[in-house]
Amino acid sequence: MTIHHHPKNEAPNKQLIDAVRAFNRFYTRQIGLLDEGLLKSAFSLTEARVLYELAHRDGLTATDLGRDLGLDAGYVSRLLKKFERHDLISRSTLVSDARQSSIALTPAGRNAFAPLNKDSHDQVAALLDRLPVSEQDRLVKSMRTIQALLDESAEPKIPYLLRPLQIGDIGWITRRQGMLYAQDYGWDETYEALVAEILAAFVKSFDPKWERSWIAERDGEVVGSVFVVRKSPEVAKLRLLYVEPSARGLGIGGRLVDECIAFARAKGYKTLTLWTNDILGSARRIYQAAGFKLIDEERHHSFGKDLVGQTWDLEL
Amino acid sequence: MTIHHHPKNEAPNKQLIDAVRAFNRFYTRQIGLLDEGLLKSAFSLTEARVLYELAHRDGLTATDLGRDLGLDAGYVSRLLKKFERHDLISRSTLVSDARQSSIALTPAGRNAFAPLNKDSHDQVAALLDRLPVSEQDRLVKSMRTIQALLDESAEPKIPYLLRPLQIGDIGWITRRQGMLYAQDYGWDETYEALVAEILAAFVKSFDPKWERSWIAERDGEVVGSVFVVRKSPEVAKLRLLYVEPSARGLGIGGRLVDECIAFARAKGYKTLTLWTNDILGSARRIYQAAGFKLIDEERHHSFGKDLVGQTWDLEL
DNA sequence: ACCATTTACTTGACTTAGTCAACTATATCG
DNA sequence: CGATATAGTTGACTAAGTCAAGTAAATGGT
Incomplete structure (x- = not known):
């Protein structure tokens, strides 16, 4: 993957390292087992890998092959010479x-490649066939995740994209907000319930003319969101801004707030208001940067904690 | 994995097969890259693998090594002889x-093994270090999933377990119900909002003496849930029964309903009631099997569809 | 335009890793 | 007890891969 955001890492956790090493040993063996079945052919494993690359990508050079498969240049040269000799x-x-x-x-x-390819295909089909369909999906999904995470050369991906609400989003946002605030601030389950309630109300009374939602998505996963609702003809309210910890530092929070402001302006609202809590520092910095002014503070006891609520307004 | 439930499989989907093959090629290379770094040592890769096994498991025989690492018996014999010669x-x-x-x-x-082990450890640490912590977690989680799914010898796992609600669950349940009913029956986003609303209300007014929730979990993932709420001193209501498609056929639905019935009986309710829609056939079969009787039907228009709502009661 | 350096590939000489079949010693099954 | 199987060993062999030196073409700096 391309690293957009690289927070200062401590040395990775030993448990994680051991898990990765265990997986590497496991998968070394797994690949070995699959490859065994292909040994009867006239080609060596490496030859088969080379043929595979050639069958699936056009215009490769010898160097490309050596680099992509991790082979010695001299060895590649000889393999290719042999292939050429056999036409x-x-x-x-x-x-x-x-x-x-x-x-x-x-x-x-x-x-020459076709039967090889078929054998490999059938072998994998047999492997998958041992699993029920739902587990096949889980398997492949996990493989895709690993590949996306480890593949340095993955095409420079769009850092994120914004889209409107879809089915499944409000549950996801509820879950993630509930979990994040529980983890970071110790808030109890009533916060998650409040989010659920707000989002349910948003959907039920949604007025597309005056209200809008933005979901930030990265690699098909929701990594942030924000909502604007109509409080009165003059006042719009920004609600439930959040950005996944894993996606912070990409400017998603600021972008979401900017979208809200632009929308509120375009719709002719006079004020954009929002309510937050003083402990949410990173959100506060975003609001300040966008020009919001602190209007009011009050203590309250919610979500199992003593908190200081804040109202921020932006005159549009 | 041990296969508890193996529905008649069609030939696995070509896309899935190709994804697995792509992953195998990718990971072959990945392992190759990691192994390159270890080549400077006095030991070959295979020797290192043998040493690893010996360092981590006691009382191995030559045959064990050959089998577990996929090596020829003669080759193992020679490797061991060499190791023995070097004491x-x-x-x-x-x-x-x-x-x-x-x-x-x-x-x-x-x-002799220690530096080898350290190199391998450091190499993996460096790999992980390129990723932010949250992605390290995703990576390892995916690896564990793959290993659990492909490892034939994995200990027979618990098919599922029941636990009470935790933070994050109501969002997850909202999302999954919203997505499933949208997919299967074309219901619109107001269904997801309704689920959110019901669950928010459940959490906010939760009375542990008279109400309860059960979450079915498998491999750390939520695969089903059900709720019992107090409607009156005499009547309890079963709400929001659902089982993930991937976990159907394990009897989770029936088990969840049985838990509700046992709870309602134990609490002295006279009636357990529930509301559902006639098109939800598999749920209906579970209710019927548990002894619920159809009390009432009425047409309604909800979630963007014309539906027939049903009330089912069980006298306790 | 020219020379030093780098890159793409080739080749010869070599080593390592792994295979295969034949063999011995012991164990197991009926 | 004899037939058969298993654990491990060994000799003879081959496949797979490495390394260094070399050629021809491209590139960068002046």
Whole structure:
């Protein structure tokens, strides 16, 4: 993955390290088992890997293959020479660089690869077939997660995108806010219930002309959200701003607030107001930066804690 | 994993197969990269794997090593002979079987293994260190999932367990119910809002003496839930029964309803009532099996659909 | 335009890692 | 007790991969 935000890490937890090492040992063996089944073919495992790359990507050079598969250049050279001798590949010198040549499978090469590919496919199919469908999904989802997290070369992804509310979001936001504030500030389950209540009311009385929601999504996961509701014809209220800890530092919070302000202005509201608690420092900094002014403070006891509530207004 | 429930599988989906193959190629490379760093040592990769096993498990025999690491018996024999020559291991013939011997690292063997182990540890630590902590957690969680799913020898796991509500649950249940009914029956976002509202009210007015919740959890994931609320001193109401599609067929639905009935009886309620919709067939079958009787039906328009609501009662 | 350096690939010489089959000693089954 | 299986060993072998030196083309700096 591309690292957009790299907080100062302490040395990673030993338990996590051991878990990763255990997985590596486990998966080394797992791959070994799958590969065993392919050994009967005329090709070695590495040859098969090379053929696979050639079958699936066009215009590769010898260096590309060596780099992507982690092979020695001399070894690649010999493999390719052998393939060429057997007429499995053809090479054409690049016009842009006469040292390199673009390698392609010949029809004969494709024919040779087909059974190999089928065997590998069938082997994986057999593996999956041992699991019920729901677990197949969990398996593949986990694999995709690992790949996305470890793949340095993943295409520079869009840091995040904003979209309106969808089904499933209000539950997710409820859950995440409930869990985060419980973890960070020790708030009890009534906070999660309050979020649920607010969001339920938002959906039920939603007036698209005067109200709006923004969900920040990254890699298909919700990482932040904010809501604007109509309090009166003159006053809009910003509610439930949150950004996932894992997505902080990307400016998502500020962006969400800016969207709210722009929307409130466009709709002709005179004031954008919001209510928060003084302990929520990072949210406060966002509001201040956006020009909100502290209007009022009052003590209250909520969510199992003594808190100081704050009202902030922005004149539009 | 041990397969408790193995529905008739069709041939697994090609997309899933390709995803698994992509992961295998990716992880082959990943392991290759990690292993490269260890090549400077005096030991080959396979030797290091053997040493690792010996360092972490006592009383292994040569056959055990060959089987667990997927190595040829002759090769193992030679590796062990070499280790013995360098005084890294000691072998003692088993009393139970004079052909086998139990292999143990000598102190010198442990010394030789230590730097190897440290290098591998550091390498993984460096890998993890590139990720923020939250992503480290996601990574390891995904690895554990894969391992649990693919490891045939994993201890037979508890199919599911029941526990009371925790923070984060009501959001999760809201989300999942909203998504499932949208997917299966085309209900709109007001259903999710209704669930949120009901659950918010449940938490806010929760009376532990007369009310209760049960969350079914499997592998740390919520896979079902049900709630009992007090409608009157005589009548308890069962609400929001649901079971994840992936966990159906384990009897979780029936179990949840049985818990509600037992609770309502124990508390001295006279009637357990519930409201549902006629299209929810699998829920209906559970209620019928538990002895509920259909009391009333009425048409209504909700969640963007024309529906037939049903009231079911069980006299306790 | 020219020279030093780098890159892409090739080749020869080599080592390491792993395989296979034959063999011994012991254990197990009926 | 004899047939068969298992644990481990060994010799003979091959496949797989490494390393260093070399050629030809490209690149960067002056």
